[in-house]
Amino acid sequence: MLISDVRPWGGPRSDVVLDGSRIASIRPHSPSAAPSLDGRGRLLFPAFSDVHVHLDSTRIGLPFRPHTGGPGVVAMMENDRANWRSAEVPLVTRVADTLSRMIAHGTTRVRSYAQVDLDCGLEKLEAVLAAREKFSAQAEVQVMAFAQAGILREPGTYDVLDAAMRSGATVIGGIDPCTLDRDPKGHLDAVFALAEKHQAEIDIHLHEPGHLGLFSTDLVIERVRALDMRGRVTMSHAYDLGSISESVSRRVIDDFAALDIAMTTVAPSAAGQLSLLDLVSAGVRVGLGEDGQRDYWSPYGNCDLLDRTWQLAFTRGFRLDSHIELALAVATMGGASIMSHSVPRLSGVSDRPGLAVGDRADLVLVDGETPTSAVMDRGRDRTVLHNGVVVADGLEVVTP
Template structure:
């Protein structure tokens, strides 16, 4: 297959040769060459790596359902209880909502997904089963990792650990944790359980960290300690962690250096906060940083529309980026940044000016999108998109391919 007349990362028009699941060659566009039956018309569009949403809650989505007023109380526990009260109250089966949300994400250019599946004594494995079914249904359209996630904490309700362990036996890819100090109020036991399960089932760890300031730093130091002691370098991600940059410049620098040393990744949802660690400093230090949409118009928040190009705009906006190279950095984080979290062999974003993912030898997970430049694509977020996964067109015009 040849993608004809496309502009990789906004460069000159080229013909991109795909062999199997890889980019084999990139050569100047030949307008006189006759297209083959499997070729894709680039039509001068931008060619970018496909998007990677590495922090999404498919299990709590309301995409496709009528809009409803927000009823959640403040705080993680209050929001969780709101979800627990309402998620079953729909005429559409839960599995259908989850599958529809994933389909919409793929159609808009996301072919790498790390999704949470809440596991607790209320939903047990119901949400996990729905996410697992969606992963199987779209296995040829996207790479999906499932994180078994104790949204209600691990220690507050007896029986949670057993459900977490059963989900790992059934194929969860990642074990999650959440606010070890604030939610469970026993950070040592909480993290010992998380890392113990990760070691037993040989899966990665992803910790939700909403804790502010010095409390968040304390929990982070416990995570660093366990990562080092268990030799889990490259297998731990911190999600949110938007208070780690609020203590002092010295603490921020130390944490960034330790993340780089232990290859601890970070997943951001581009929050409207000012206390997060500098995105530029993180990537320049070699830390893998990915982007996610978090909820999808769910019982926690009305935000989220399955479009990672929208969330890339938000990442650039909340970081105050105006220069093209910085906005393109946000785009690199939203595409290959997450890919490097999900698959260690994927090229990581090496810093401002690095544009990985569209070169000979790279995996053919790509998206064509209209735009004059990558920056204009982020600003305008056009709908003329063609999505390629493993060298095969899986969506076009915001609809899945037949």
């Protein structure tokens, strides 16, 4: 395939030649070329990677409803349990439609949570797995078995998680070892035991504040070091790890880099976060996600990770073009490096990967003057490729 007249990462107008699923060459644009795909001068970026999304609770496409969740994880979880079965559309349809919209907006790599517990059993997992299968030609989807209500609070949850891993999940999730299960050792022992049994990666949801969050994080770090789990653990959220002191932040970042512990963010407005610039400069894998999709937890989310990239830049106070472009790099190849360690970590704040010869042709064409303007304006003239094939155009999925 020849993609003509595009501007990789906002650079000069170029023609990009694909050989199957890989980029074969990038050369100056020639008006005489006969393209397979006319880029029309649009910007070319790697496709987006949403590495923290809860497809299993989505209400995208349904009538807007008042938000009824209370404060805190337990109240939100109980609100979800009280409402998810009574939605206007079956769960399998909702999940598939949401994934379709994500692909249409430019996301071709997805790591989704799937709630498994005594309330829903494997029903939510099965809906996410069905969507993964339905769109296997348009996106790469990893599915995480996640006990949002905790593992120890409800006896029997461990067995449901074990069954979920046998049913097709590839990542095991943990959550707030101290404040939810109130037994950090028991909670993390269960998570790491399941990971060892199923040779799976781990993703820990961490909402715990200050020193308590640091305590849970240090328990994770100890296990990664002792069990040689380098490169197989992600910390999600971790809103408050940067609130204690500069020396503590530096030590945590250095530990994450040395042990290849990744981080995902949903771009919250929290003040105590670890510095994104420092994380990337140290070589920590960092990815972006939308979290919920207008669900029973939150009215936010619209399937467009470019919108969330704007939010990441805004909440981090970024104004320089180089920093806003970094937000794009995190939203694209930063997340890709978490899903596959064959994708290198970002090598620094100025690294703009994903569009070199030999890279996988997961691409998104977006209208805009510069990468920064693309983040500010979030244009809708988009074309999306996965493995060298056009999978969406004009915000609609292309059916093969």
